[in-house]
Amino acid sequence: MATGDLLKIYADRLSQPSRAVIIFSQVNGIQFEEQKIKLFSPDVQKPDFIAANPLKKVPAISHGNFTLFESHAILTYLACWFLVPDHWYPSDLRKRAKIQSVLDWHHSNLRYGSTRYLMNTVLAPFLGKKPNLEAAAEYELKLGEAFSTIETLWLKDDSKFLLGNVQPSVADLSLVCETMQLHMLPEEDTKRILGPHKKIQQWVENVREATNPHFDEVHKHLFDTIAIFYKKA
Amino acid sequence: MATGDLLKIYADRLSQPSRAVIIFSQVNGIQFEEQKIKLFSPDVQKPDFIAANPLKKVPAISHGNFTLFESHAILTYLACWFLVPDHWYPSDLRKRAKIQSVLDWHHSNLRYGSTRYLMNTVLAPFLGKKPNLEAAAEYELKLGEAFSTIETLWLKDDSKFLLGNVQPSVADLSLVCETMQLHMLPEEDTKRILGPHKKIQQWVENVREATNPHFDEVHKHLFDTIAIFYKKA
Numbered sequence: 331m332a333t334g335d336l337l338k339i340y341a342d343r344l345s346q347p348s349r350a351v352i353i354f355s356q357v358n359g360i361q362f363e364e365q366k367i368k369l370f371s372p373d374v375q376k377p378d379f380i381a382a383n384p385l386k387k388v389p390a391i392s393h394g395n396f397t398l399f400e401s402h403a404i405l406t407y408l409a410c411w412f413l414v415p416d417h418w419y420p421s422d423l424r425k426r427a428k429i430q431s432v433l434d435w436h437h438s439n440l441r442y443g444s445t446r447y448l449m450n451t452v453l454a455p456f457l458g459k460k461p462n463l464e465a466a467a468e469y470e471l472k473l474g475e476a477f478s479t480i481e482t483l484w485l486k487d488d489s490k491f492l493l494g495n496v497q498p499s500v501a502d503l504s505l506v507c508e509t510m511q512l513h514m515l516p517e518e519d520t521k522r523i524l525g526p527h528k529k530i531q532q533w534v535e536n537v538r539e540a541t542n543p544h545f546d547e548v549h550k551h552l553f554d555t556i557a558i559f560y561k562k563a
Numbered sequence: 564m565a566t567g568d569l570l571k572i573y574a575d576r577l578s579q580p581s582r583a584v585i586i587f588s589q590v591n592g593i594q595f596e597e598q599k600i601k602l603f604s605p606d607v608q609k610p611d612f613i614a615a616n617p618l619k620k621v622p623a624i625s626h627g628n629f630t631l632f633e634s635h636a637i638l639t640y641l642a643c644w645f646l647v648p649d650h651w652y653p654s655d656l657r658k659r660a661k662i663q664s665v666l667d668w669h670h671s672n673l674r675y676g677s678t679r680y681l682m683n684t685v686l687a688p689f690l691g692k693k694p695n696l697e698a699a700a701e702y703e704l705k706l707g708e709a710f711s712t713i714e715t716l717w718l719k720d721d722s723k724f725l726l727g728n729v730q731p732s733v734a735d736l737s738l739v740c741e742t743m744q745l746h747m748l749p750e751e752d753t754k755r756i757l758g759p760h761k762k763i764q765q766w767v768e769n770v771r772e773a774t775n776p777h778f779d780e781v782h783k784h785l786f787d788t789i790a791i792f793y794k795k796a
Contacts, residue, residue: 384716385668396657400667407660424629427640434633435618437670483617 335394337362340379342369343551347401348389350507354405354500356544358414362391370456402433405500417497428493432484432501436508440480443473444508447523452514473523480505481529488529490536498540506537510549514556568627570595570641573612575602576784580634581622583740587638587733589777591647595624603689635666638733650730661726665717665734669741673713676706677741680756685747706756713738714762721762723769731773739770743782747789 339355339362341348355362367373367388374386383390383399390399393411398404409419420426447469454461484492491498492505509530512520524531538545572588572595574581588595600606600621607619616623616632623632626644631637642652653659680702687694717725724731725738742763745753757764771778 385712398660398664400664402667403660403664406663407656410656423640423643427631427636430639431631431633431636434635434666434670437667438674441671479618 335396336392338365338378338382338392339363340365340367340382340388340390340392342367342388343548344555345369345388346507346511347504349510349548349552350500350503351389351391351401351404351408353507353541353544353548354418354503355408356548357541358408358412358418360408360412360414402436402500402504405504409500415497417495417499419500429499429501432492433504435479436501436505440473440476440505440508443469443476444511447473448511448514451519452516470523474526477524477527477530480533481527485529485533488532491533491540498537502533502537503541506534509534510552513552516560568629569625571598571611571615571625572596573598573600573615573621573623573625575600575621576781577788578602578621579740579744580737582743582781582785583733583736584622584624584634584637584641586740586774586777586781587651587736588641589781590774591641591645591651593641593645593647635669635733635737638737642733648730650728650732652733662732662734665725666737668712669734669738673706673709673738674741676702676709677744680706681744681747684752685749703756707759710757710760710763713766714760718762718766721765724766724773731770735766735770736774739767742767743785746785749793 337355337360339348339351341352341364343349343352343366352364354360365379367376367379369388373379378392379390380386382392382397385399387399389401389404390397391404391408398407406419408414419429447466449457449459450462450466450469452461480492484494487494490496491502493499493501495502509524512523515523570588570593572581572584574585574597576582576585576599585597587593598612600609600612602621606612611625612623613619615625615630618632620632622634622637623630624637624641631640639652641647652662680699682690682692683695683699683702685694713725717727720727723729724735726732726734728735742757745756748756
């Protein structure tokens with residue numbers, strides 16, 4: 331294992347998967363250099379960032395001469411390379427497969443609903459579009475279904491973390507960082523969407539507690555940005 | 564390793580990820596019982612299927628008393644459990660991470676564009692909807708971008724398989740089975756979409772050759788169904 335390789339994490343802390351990778355690395359004492367890439371800025375044209383991810387999306391990493399993008403691939407790579415505590419990404423094949431299943435499901439469900447709801451509401455002006463409330467309503471339904479699935483399948487019997495686990499996995503971190511993104515919405519919308527999901531709220535709190543002080547510190551930029559945005563708006 | 568566990572694969576061969584899992588198992592000599600689940604039929608209410616996947620989607624597996632859904636999670640679980648040849652899902656961490664990155668990318672790009680293009684065109688009537696050509700045009704763009712990304716990033720220098728590999732991985736199989744789904748479209752649409760992508764066409768052929776006779780046999784039901792559909796239409 332070439333432990334001497336320098337790890338650079340290209341990230342924008344306003345991006346939910348970027349936060350997941352940074353928190354994961356901090357909690358596990360993985361040494362890295364954070365390369366701040368402000369999305370929608372000239373930062374995305376930096377040659378070393380493009381070398382790490384030609385698709386110009388965050389997060390991406392370079393680790394010595396190795397590069398990688400897609401947050402789930404990064405999380406599982408780091409978990410294995412740095413031999414972090416087993417609960418993050420168990421070496422037991424069946425436990426690992428269950429976590430991989432949640433990670434795969436996430437793309438087309440929670441993440442799909444969440445990002446598209448945001449793109450059709452509060453993020454629309456930044457994408458040069460008008461908010462589309464009809465589309466937003468459809469994605470809100472998808473989001474509600476996703477939260478119900480998480481509560482019913484993976485947080486049943488009031489388990490502290492997904493899949494009945496007593497300690498968090500990379501799936502907890504990825505999905506909770508996604509859920510936190512909904513705080514970008516006006517408070518009444520966040521409450522309407524998250525309000526009915528008490529188990530989700532408790533789970534977010536559990537992941538926050540298990541990964542603090544890093545969780546709060548890494549989310550600070552998001553909440554600062556939100557505060558400025560709604561003061562202006 | 565409990566090699567004696569019976570593996571059941573719940574699948575509909577009209578579903579692209581179902582085909583990937585079946586072909587993978589056949590090519591690697593993995594013994595399984597195929598449990599045919601016809602989508603949009605009462606099959607999805609069968610208790611043993613719901614036990615394997617409470618979300619009632621294919622593919623899903625049961626393996627002894629272990630159950631799993633999401634095709635990528637299944638493919639990587641089977642690759643590790645049955646110790647298939649290394650090229651399918653390399654044990655080398657960095658090679659594996661690169662494949663995982665393609666698999667993750669797939670969800671929000673090729674699969675996203677492909678399924679939504681189909682849902683807004685030829686599959687619309689089966690979903691109780693009218694075709695939406697405006698939406699379809701948007702997803703066709705997404706699909707074209709996805710194919711261009713694959714050609715530029717992962718099939719560069721005319722490599723035979725993704726990531727410059729000389730033998731296929733689970734990513735090749737998953738993404739090619741998705742690409743095959745476009746044959747559900749009227750021929751002129753398939754040609755318009757795939758026509759400009761010569762490397763994609765060659766890559767599909769390479770994966771087909773590397774996995775035949777299973778590839779053709781497992782795709783037969785798709786092509787038979789398509790033939791009946793267009794004869795009727």
